[in-house]
Amino acid sequence: xxxxxxxxxxxxxxxxxxxxxxxxxxxxxxxxxxxxxxxxxxxxxxxxxxxxxxxxxxxxxxxxxxxxxxxxxxxxxxxxxxxxxxxxxxxxxxxxxxxxxxxxxx
Numbered sequence: 001x002x003x004x005x006x007x008x009x010x011x012x013x014x015x016x017x018x019x020x021x022x023x024x025x026x027x028x029x030x031x032x033x034x035x036x037x038x039x040x041x042x043x044x045x046x047x048x049x050x051x052x053x054x055x056x057x058x059x060x061x062x063x064x065x066x067x068x069x070x071x072x073x074x075x076x077x078x079x080x081x082x083x084x085x086x087x088x089x090x091x092x093x094x095x096x097x098x099x100x101x102x103x104x105x106x
Contacts, residue, residue: 006065007074010058014075014082017054019100020047022086031094032101043104055079 022028024047029039062075089096 003065006061007078010061010065010075011078011082013054013058013061014078015085016100017051017058018079018082018086019089019097020051020054022090023097023101024048024051028090028094029101031090032097047101 023032024039024044026039029044030037058078059071059075062071062078065071066074086097
């Protein structure tokens, strides 16, 4: 049970990391926040840093849940799944990712 919760947290951390990494780009930012919203350099840097921390946290969570040889594979698979999920969300419903940047003022 504890392993399942660690893996769920790793999946969520990878998703958050990939979402922040995508939203740190001007084109994706405009998709989610609207064409009039401008991405500030400080906001982009903060999101990139948050993405690195989230993805690194996911790797640690995977290592805590499984044996290292399996954990690396699980981490890569969840990272890939998160990237595909974020890409599909940006393609079909970019507003779904708006809560990931709710902390940024308009």
